[in-house]
Amino acid sequence: MSDKDHGVLYIGMDLGTSRTSISASNGVRETVESFVGYPKDVVARKMIGREALFGAEALSKRLSVNIFKPLEKGVIKSTEDGASIEENMKAARDLIQHAISLAKPRKDELIYAVIGAPAEASIHNKKSIIDAAREVIDSVMLCSEPFAVAYGLDMLDDTLVIDIGAGTVDLCRMHGTMPDADDQVTLTTAGDYVDEQLYELLKHRCEGADFNLNMVKRFKEKHAFVTTASEPVIATFPVEGKPTQFDVTDEVRTASRKMVPPIVDALGKLISSFDPEFQGRLRERVLLGGGGSQVRGLDRAIEEVMAERLGGGQVIKVEEPMYAGSNGALKIAHDMPEEYWEKLK
Amino acid sequence: MPKLHTQVLQAIRDHSFRVSVRKLKQQGHRRITALRLQDIQQLISEAVERVLTERDLTLDKRERVGVEREVHEEFQRLLAEHQRVLKDHESVTHKFADLQQRYGLLQEELLQQQVLLEAERKRELDADSLTLSKEGLVDVGTRIREAVHLVLSSGGVDFTNGTADKLSQLETRIVDVTSQILEHERLVGYERDRHDHDDRIEQLERRIGKLRKHLADTEDSLAKLAKVKGIDPGVSSIYRSIQGLDGADPTAGKKKEFLKDIFDQNLALRD
Known part of the structure; x- marks a missing residue:
């Protein structure tokens, strides 16, 4: 890649069931609905003039294309209306590559990306995401979505992150070290x-x-x-x-x-299993992000139920819920040392 | 048709060019369809033969040579046309690359000037300190001597009383005069600094304004060229080199550990 001598483009991606967002170090921020459409036949292909359509454009031409929504509950689907896992994998791969193209990378720049993937994603799923991205970029890493949100906002200590997506609600407890399985809860009431x-x-x-x-x-x-x-x-x-x-x-x-009670139950579980000395602080630092957090009044509603069931708490809504994950992933990409990128090429 | 084979082969060699795989990758090509020289040659020969057979034509030697020549000329013409288009495209691509490079340099310079401007804006002027150059010190000394002489000669000190009083009055007057001179120098110095500071900010703002205009013009030229030639240049990153954690970040130590964990998890996925 010695011909990539112009500069370095960092990309942060939030690969979501419903939407995929990217933030890049060239100032580009884009979001696309996680739909992929392939022309149904030769006539449709000629009319559309492309091998695949994405997001709203795919939906608008749904009569001419076979629509795939390759992610379900945050991971690549195993089946979709008779579609094989290979077809969903291909759709996921095309979606990731399309999302990267939305960042408008220059051909002479190194491209390093961090993709926020659900903690629950299988090893096979994660490898597929990495393989898809590696075809078009120089080096890629995955990280947990709620962690990316917390990193982006510099709230790495005693914070509870709620990331509400279409497929899953991911809750993650941040306490100054890398969260492990016990620090994360994934709900499907999204x-x-x-x-x-x-x-x-x-x-x-x-x-x-x-x-x-x-x-x-x-x-x-x-x-x-x-x-x-x-x-x-x-x-x-x-x-x-x-x-x-x-x-x-x-x-x-x-x-x-209907989203609220399961979220508060999960918050209760994460708070009650935390060091009692810091439970109060954790309760007061609940970060609400993800596309689903845009429901009007959701932060207040969670606080009300927290007051009833957990004795109080404060919910802080992130400023840009659609891009909180991708912005955080971008920040991780920016901070990552060069040697790590090199080793993962 | 051995002669036609040789001619076609030579024509292809004359009009083709070599390109490295790296160069193709740089131009965004990820897959190419390769056609060997012999294949092209064979295709042309077959095409000629097929047309002749389909039309049930039998040619004597002279006619066959004529057909071979016409085919050869036509092939040369087509190749020349193709090469002209390629050269045209190459020239545009070079122009585009030059513009992109210029754009990158302008961006870099703009960033540097903005950093300088920010630093200059943040620089606080010290109104309480007094700085004198060597020449300034000589000048101040001369002025103090002149002032003392003026005090003594103008009767500003009453020598009719006792010596101690006289000395005390003299001392007070000299301190007053010196203070006035130094205060004047301090104010002059401060004003000079302020003036320099304002001038520097104005100069940097002017320079940044010009750079922004150049940048906008270059961006405009790039966009026009891209539109005309159907090139998508992409958008330049603001970083020319790999970044990394800011050492001044108070949480850098903790973040370093997080980043190491993320790297280790990803490394495990590659295994």
């Missing part, structure tokens, strides 16, 4: 779970309406909240082809709140 809950509630509330899980997901992303008071939330779904409005305020609140 964004996708809320979508399913809301979908079921809306089926009862909006009888006769025609909608699917994808529409519910998009609606939730725009309107999710957990506060007691709220403006009415109105959904418009077709009923026998006619757009019809439904007041779904209670359903959205109920579904969104």
